[in-house]
Amino acid sequence: MRKLLELRDLTAGYGGGAVLRGVDLKVETGAIACIVGPNGAGKSTVFRAVSGLLEIMGGSIVVDGDRIDHLSSADITRAGVAQVPQSNGLFPTLTVKENVLMGGYLIRRQRSLVKERYEQVASLYPVVRERARDKAGNLSGGQRRMVEFARALMLDPKLVLLDEPSVGLDPIVLAQVRNAILTMNQTGKTVVLVEQNVRFGFGVATEGIVMESGRVLMQAPAKELLENPEMGQLFFGGVIETKGAADEDELADVC
Ligand SMILES: Nc1ncnc2c1ncn2[C@@H]1O[C@H](COP(=O)(O)OP(=O)(O)OP(=O)(O)O)[C@@H](O)[C@H]1O
Ligand SMILES: [Mg+2]
Incomplete structure (x- = not known):
């Protein structure tokens, strides 16, 4: 293997x-x-x-x-290689969507690719779409985890x-x-x-x-x-x- x-x-x-x-x-x-x-x-x-x-x-x-x-x-x-660190790594005062988009910083100039990836990760983790405009600091622990995962997947x-x-x-x-x-x-x-x-x-x-x-x-x-x-x-x-x-x-x- x-x-x-x-x-x-x-x-x-x-x-x-x-x-x-x-x-x-x-x-x-x-x-x-x-x-x-x-x-x-x-x-x-x-x-x-x-x-x-x-x-x-x-x-x-x-x-x-x-x-x-x-x-x-x-x-x-x-x-x-993507890492989701041990401590809560979301920015609490930014929205869920803003946090997820930060995961795409290396491809930020490829706007259509960023959009495509965002749609993909939001489909995998529905909380991203449901709470897109909420501040990350207002999410529960489990929801935060999903958002962290979504962010880590932005660069595929x-x-x-x-x-x-x-x-x-x-x-x-x-x-x-x-x-x-x-x-x-x-x-x-x-x-x-x-x-x-x-x-x-x-x-x-x-x-x-x-x-x-x-x-x-x-x-x-x-x-x-x-x-x-x-x-x-x-x-x-x-x-x-x-x-x-x-x-x-x-x-x-x-x-
Ligand atoms: N930034 C640092 N500077 C100096 N020593 C460190 C640093 N980070 C960790 N260490 C030391 O390295 C060793 C291993 O730490 P590490 O964080 O990898 O452990 P861990 O297995 O992840 O433990 P935990 O289950 O507590 O998260 C520990 O003795 C720790 O004190
Ligand atoms: Mg550790």
Whole structure:
């Protein structure tokens, strides 16, 4: 199978030594992969390195066959990588439409293309059209997530990085966000998400990745990892129920 994202022996940090210490991981084209691990494991740092927000110290990052680790973050965006950051990244005083259009800044001079893309993402996430003129700050947490996803899709990326999309959401809304991630994937996007909520993350993902202390400890099909008692005992304080991964109602029960 073709790999859309490959990290090979990646070392990166923030100046005070390496945070990522030889990370190897592979994500197949069309997959949904989920990275889990304790606070400070380096999950968001992986995303920052892939997005070019952090200079790497060693190893390589390959997207769709091309090395991107020495490109600027703008060129990495052009190469097809979009990131939805961990904290709420919408501008609360701008409208939903204005926020979504900002995602198209690199194509802003191609006005008909911007319009076409906006219509596409608004069709995928109806809240964009329904609340287009409302200030983003007035949306609920789940609605904000959809708008963030829509904005990330404006440049038609190959790879979408979602940092903790489940944070702060109640079970019903989680089921909607899960569907929104599946929708994104069905339009051909390869998705990598980082999650604290293991059941949510591995429930939506095809591939699971476990990180600890700047390294990848395990990578396997998400379903297999959910059933792996060793993982539950090692990192997440007990057995992880596999119930709820299969369908929305069940998911709402366990998350
Ligand atoms: N801007 C920064 N400058 C210096 N150190 C940082 C910076 N951002 C993160 N770190 C450190 O890098 C390590 C990994 O952080 P990272 O944010 O990647 O963890 P994480 O796995 O995403 O954790 P969380 O689950 O809390 O989001 C931590 O020790 C953190 O303190
Ligand atoms: Mg993080």
